Ligand SMILES: Nc1ncnc2c1ncn2[C@@H]1O[C@H](COP(=O)(O)OP(=O)(O)OP(=O)(O)O)[C@@H](O)[C@H]1O
């Protein structure tokens with residue numbers, strides 16, 4: 001028996017919730033007539049060593065309102081599950097309540113089944129989260145592991161392990177590239193459904209008029225262009241997991257239909273009068289602010305609460321930079337295989353830059369940057385020169401200061417007759433970076449000092465130096481991509497127009513590099 005306290009100033013409402021709960025014979029119900037009365041009862045039971053498991057709390061009440069009561073309850077015992085129930089739900093209040101620790105927010109009127117169903121879910125989620133074990137690594141599928149040693153990721157792993165054991169819907173939240181799809185796969189492949197299919201559907205990529213048919217299938221001739229009968233994703237994924245990616249972009253009408261499948265586990269193909277049952281676990285993901293979208297009606301509240309049984313929040317890479325090195329090592333290993341190279345790792349300088357960068361595109365961006373560097377790098381360590389220009393710029397690698405510094409070094413070298421000959425310089429290709437040099441990231445202007453080869457002619461002219469650098473860089477990139485303009489522009493991170501302009505300016509003939517090897 002679970003102990004429930006129903007808090008409402010409206011006696012009729014208390015009674016209706018009470019009888020709904022008592023009909024299921026799973027709950028022992030007590031009542032409180034407002035917030036203050038509820039706190040008195042909670043304090044009394046806590047001192048008596050007995051506890052309420054669940055509190056169902058009205059929002060509008062005299063003396064102490066629901067939100068204030070919620071805060072106080074959480075101070076007394078953060079472990080009590082609180083469900084807010086109100087006739088006048090505003091999304092602001094709902095969002096605030098959930099932030100303050102309420103498990104969910106329900107609108108009156110609510111049927112007994114709905115109420116009991118939500119309580120069951122709350123208990124499942126609560127037990128899951130409160131009995132977190134020491135986490136072990138999460139394998140997505142054979143050989144693929146989710147990387148993360150930071151405490152934020154350890155929490156995520158814990159929840160994944162627990163979620164793999166139950167059937168509840170999951171809502172994965174996180175910015176672009178934080179690993180939402182990877183986590184969805186991890187839940188599927190660690191669950192009892194792992195032998196079923198993992199079917200992903202990107203809700204932002206499907207035209208609205210095809211959505212329904214894509215999910216539920218259609219009968220032959222049910223609309224123009226439907227020349228064959230087609231099975232929808234819900235049927236295709238039967239026995240497995242359906243991943244609704246970018247669920248925040250799902251058209252409104254589809255939101256209603258999905259809600260129905262979630263509730264009834266049945267759907268009807270377009271143009272058909274047969275109902276089909278489907279045994280599919282739903283995992284949804286989004287990087288959209290669903291709370292805001294609910295406010296202006298773009299995302300349905302009822303669907304949100306259905307999906308949000310156990311939410312997972314994936315941290316931004318910038319908030320877990322301690323994982324950066326291990327992620328880099330994983331990607332280096334991966335691309336060594338893909339590109340058949342033997343790169344040992346990232347130079348100290350490059351690592352310092354990568355650690356300083358903000359990673360708006362998160363792990364996906366990191367993966368792309370490492371691949372980009374793999375393609376450009378001709379040595380056995382990824383140096384600064386192989387990192388995309390955008391990243392160097394973003395972290396403030398200061399070319400002006402670097403050039404000045406190098407010039408003064410080169411002046412002093414000249415005076416001691418140790419300057420590079422032109423020939424030696426050419427062989428350096430103007431790009432090589434001393435990977436052992438220390439980076440100075442301190443300093444007031446947060447600039448990074450790097451060493452790079454420079455033109456010996458025009459040694460005191462900044463523009464001449466910069467141009468020589470650009471020219472050599474473009475030549476090197478063109479060689480790497482066999483003179484192909486589009487590829488060079490893409491991987492060297494130069495807008496195509498700029499690249500073409502510079503090629504013309506420096507009199508470079510791209511074709512000459514069509515067959516050269518670097
Ligand atoms: N923790 C991790 N360990 C290893 N690789 C990861 C991790 N997180 C993400 N990745 C890799 O980063 C890339 C992006 O991950 P994923 O596609 O899951 O992100 P996403 O959140 O779905 O991104 P988007 O919002 O852009 O769709 C994938 O190649 C994935 O394998």
Ligand SMILES: [Mg+2]
Nearest residue numbers: 177180181245
């Ligand atoms: Mg994704």
